[in-house]
Amino acid sequence: MDVKRGNPLAAPFDYFYYGDSKVGRAQADADEIVQYLTKQLAIVDKEKREIREQVLLEYERRAAEAKLDGLEVPKPRCSDCAGLIQDVLESNPAAIVVDGVDEVAESRRHELLMSLVRIRDETLSVIKILLSSRECSNIFAHLSNADRLRVHEDDTQQDMELYVRHRVSTVIANRNLLDVDVPEDLQKDLVSFLVDLAGEMFLWVNLQIERFCELKSKASILDALRHDSKATTAAISQLYSGILGRISRTDPMAYAIATMAFSWLMCMREPLSLEAFLAAVSTSNSDAPLELTMPELLRICSNLIVLDSKLDTLRFAHSSLKEFLEEIGFSKSTTNSVVAMCCLDSCINDLPGDVKTELRPEK
Structure with missing residues (x-):
């Protein structure tokens, strides 16, 4: 990456790490990952807003079709992005790095892997791809001919x-x-x-x-x-349990705020800005809105969530926390229900003044 920054003529370096995923999802999205890679390769000059012709033409085609049908412009899927990347790299070698492949939902992981294999095998230029993952036989099955490099504790x-x-x-x-x-x-x-x-x-x-x-x-x-x-490090779940237990015993209000923050992160489909996230959590835990600050929220959550200044939002400190929360009852249906009730309460209690009061349900 240092070579690329110092030499604009160097081969493109495309990367995705799990922290880039739209924050809060229990698992990374296969389409989102390849879209992110395509976006990096599509931009020729960010300051001049110069986009590669192949990508621009594809967008214009999709936009025209969507306008004709009266629909929004659809986002490209894995296979669509793979084709665009092939076109962009037709005469350009490149290196692609994807971190945390095991965090992609297993039901769609094959789409990501097949797209990357297609880019590697069918692009005319030399494409080098590095994937990182925890031990996962499902991933190895799709990449049987790939070289493997295991990082051991000693390393x-x-x-x-x-x-x-x-x-x-x-x-x-x-x-x-x-x-x-x-x-x-x-x-x-x-x-x-x-x-x-x-x-x-x-x-x-x-x-x-x-x-x-x-x-x-x-x-x-x-x-x-x-x-x-x-x-052992296997006891990290015990640490999570101990932290949440201490919060629950010593400060029930803080525990309610923390669990609400975790619920929002578990089920968000799009990243919320820091301001929006604070507002969502602040209006979710009492009759009167709280006036939380970001340092307060991070302290309440014992730094189990972290500030991602690059994306201007919050995310879990580690994917293992999401796995732990799912094990103790933070299922998709549960977190979605909690957040849905929060949204409904906000709509009911904050109706515009010109809406007739008859529309307000009795409390």
């Missing part, structure tokens, strides 16, 4: 050690861990504990550190280190 060990030392030193410097100087031996114990058990899970480190920061004494931290000495 990330050095990065993990640097990250752990940085996080521990940061919370100590900011006085988030205890209110006094933290003894050097305790610092070493914390670093060793986190490095030994983190595996490849950086989020696990963050959640553990946040839990340690809630403890009030050195003795409490040492006791937690001893009791968790057999913990």
